[in-house]
Amino acid sequence: MGHLWCAQSAFFIQDVLNTSAASTDQAVQFMRAGRPVQRLHDMQPADVWMIAVPDGQIAYTAELLAQHLKGFKPATIFHCSGALSSAALQPLRELGCQVASAHCILSFSAPATAVAQFAGTPCALEGDVVAKQTFQSAFEKIGASCFDLDAKDKVLYHAAAVFATNFLPVLQVVAADLWQSTGMPKELILPLNASLLQKAVQNIAAQGAAKALTGPAARGDTELVAIQGAAVSVWHADAGAAYAALSQLASQIAKKGSIRK
Numbered sequence: 001m002g003h004l005w006c007a008q009s010a011f012f013i014q015d016v017l018n019t020s021a022a023s024t025d026q027a028v029q030f031m032r033a034g035r036p037v038q039r040l041h042d043m044q045p046a047d048v049w050m051i052a053v054p055d056g057q058i059a060y061t062a063e064l065l066a067q068h069l070k071g072f073k074p075a076t077i078f079h080c081s082g083a084l085s086s087a088a089l090q091p092l093r094e095l096g097c098q099v100a101s102a103h104c105i106l107s108f109s110a111p112a113t114a115v116a117q118f119a120g121t122p123c124a125l126e127g128d129v130v131a132k133q134t135f136q137s138a139f140e141k142i143g144a145s146c147f148d149l150d151a152k153d154k155v156l157y158h159a160a161a162v163f164a165t166n167f168l169p170v171l172q173v174v175a176a177d178l179w180q181s182t183g184m185p186k187e188l189i190l191p192l193n194a195s196l197l198q199k200a201v202q203n204i205a206a207q208g209a210a211k212a213l214t215g216p217a218a219r220g221d222t223e224l225v226a227i228q229g230a231a232v233s234v235w236h237a238d239a240g241a242a243y244a245a246l247s248q249l250a251s252q253i254a255k256k257g258s259i260r261k
Contacts, residue, residue: 100127
């Protein structure tokens with residue numbers, strides 16, 4: 001985001017603080033902007049702050065930042081958690097700062113990949129009105145599609161993103177391990193996984209997820225589902241439980257087109 005904001009002149013980046021000097025230097029080099037610092041105390045006052053730390057450290061970071069900003073004019077501050085609301089920044093709100101949470105639904109493992117893929121990415125905004133307006137403008141300048149999200153819905157919203165993307169690698173690893181346990185040559189497994197996944201994505205994009213559903217549960221072949229589920233459970237108990245739960249959901253979707261109807 002820093003790289004894109006600099007490219008679009010959305011923000012002027014001042015100071016950057018990461019968990020190590022090396023990662024801070026890497027961030028500054030990638031953004032082509034900013035001054036690397038090693039302590040919060042060294043950061044200059046700013047109009048806008050971004051807190052991009054693990055969820056479990058957001059509240060603690062907010063407390064530290066609130067102490068650092070005492071005596072300065074109130075700023076506009078957001079964190080990047082998909083699950084936590086702007087309430088995690090309450091110490092900063094009590095200073096008079098405008099606070100928000102902003103979460104872009106983009107799965108990436110490298111910043112350069114994210115930059116290339118960012119255009120059109122949905123971005124959920126939640127928090128104080130002025131803060132949301134500030135960040136909506138900034139995110140839209142770099143191609144995001146922003147929408148409002150209630151604080152009470154953030155956990156389920158983020159869980160949806162986990163289902164949509166984070167579990168895909170898990171399923172691919174389980175499938176690969178299962179195939180390997182049957183004696184399939186290793187050199188065939190990765191290309192097969194990739195081919196099946198690509199075709200599934202193409203079908204989902206063309207028909208919608210419910211209509212693209214295939215397999216024994218979707219066909220109503222309950223006997224085969226039971227046999228396979230038992231075999232997978234013997235092979236690995238957690239994988240067996242996942243097979244049973246996903247088969248149950250697949251059956252519901254095949255019948256109703258949704259798990260809610």
